[in-house]
Amino acid sequence: MASIGQIIFGSMIFLIVVISGLIVFILAIAFSVSQGTVESRSPSAVGNLADDVVLDCRFLSNSGNEQFSDVSITWLKDSVSGVVYEYKNKAAQLQGQNTQFKNRVQLFSDAISMGNASLLLRNVKLEDEGVYRCSVNAPKVSGTTSVNLRVAAFSAPTFTQQNGSLLAQALKWFPQPEVSWLSQTGQLLNSSNQFISSTAGTVQVVSVLEDPVKDETYTCLIQNSLVKAISEATVTANSVTERTYFIFSAASTEVPSLQILLTVILILSANQYVLSPV
Template identity: 50%
Template sequence: MASIGNIIFGSMIILIFVMSGFIILLLAIAFSGGQGFLRATNRSPVGNLRQDVVLDCSFSPKQDSQGRSGDVSVTWKKVGLTGVVYRYQNRAPDLVDQNPTFKDRTQLFPNALASGNASLLLQRVREQDQGVYQCIVSAPSGKGSINIHLWVAAYSAPKFKQVGTNLTAEAQRWFPKPNAAWADHTGRALNSSTQFFNNSAGIFRVMSTLLEPAHRDETYTLVISNHLVIAISEATLTGDSDVPVRTDFTFNTASPRLLTSCLAPTLLSFCLLLT
């Protein structure tokens, strides 16, 4: 018979994916109206701190008999910030009024404009980059704008190591500060100890140790999560000190306040396990 710990942990894993899908569906419904000309496959991306992220924006091009799409103007702005993030017009970048925050960190994909790709590459993401961006497109086929909400976090897959019957995991980059919890292959919650070490930039290194004996050929699950990112790692012990691991990331990119209010009653039991 399954223990309460098994039920709680198993239900938590299922709930994470169900709620993530539900949130994505709600966002798709909310943002679908009036956006026939412009569209985005991801309206709420999570940028990994200090890495590059693409803000998706595409439109329906209109080509002439020679297959040319005509002049396209693309402007990216950030709500609440003066100047532009990036502007492309007259077949060339126009960065005269670019906000200095984005100097040498942004670009489009000019060769893809003819096919309707107006996405923005934002390089070396910073914490202050978080916010709402506007993609504004003017083309022979139409005009329009669409909002993209960029969230910023730091996240990395943990590496596992086994020494004797001790199993540890280390993840180098997490922000905001996460929680961590372990389970065995049946979903039974396991006792563990987790330490957090933050550097001068406020990035946390996560060190988590399983306090119960780990056995060969068994699969263990480690969940590291904050309000933006959930990493679910599965490691099967092979007898080697370096343990192969598979990690899947899920992103909670609805409003964190909305997400907390929706999930708090359901995940209360699991939250108690993480504290």
């Protein structure tokens, strides 16, 4: 049977454990309330060579929407020394900026007070590919989020009729893509494809639909591991009208052909529904 001293000692240990747990719990709640959230709506992004790209970063206090007057924002890139961009005391602080990003990056200063810490990166280059980290410190908000930027080259094709054939030309693609054509009913059609290299390291895509061309809508698919262009070319007697959808897949190195086929079938089905008589 335990002595009174042992009982008292055990009770004290129990109380200490309970009180410690309560303190940790209260601190966890207080920490959560004070930190808010920092996140990216697009944690994977694809930049188009020589174009601009926005790396998304947003911050929000747990108390709801509010304006922030004292905000510190730092953008870093993994495996790169120095900062990509730093904002503090309502001004850019670029003394430690890596030269790779000089005069090529900026924040949306008018939107910072509303919780927008997104970074605009101009004139995207291949060496810009990598993981970027956005860190924010503001009243009731502190945290970091990341954006994985992949770099490609892509452009929508233009279509022309030539001697009863349909020609598609896209000025820049990288990596080199695959090209295929589908009829209005989703049937795979014959085509001949040519890829013309440029000094910039990209290729120009030239594809000719070899099957006899009728007055209907054809779909041209241009796709590589990062970007898929789904282009509809509607042929009439005197003209070709066109529209292109881009699908980006920065997280995967493989093109999900089944997903693309299903997307195309849905588009074609929608077109047939719109065109069908009531």
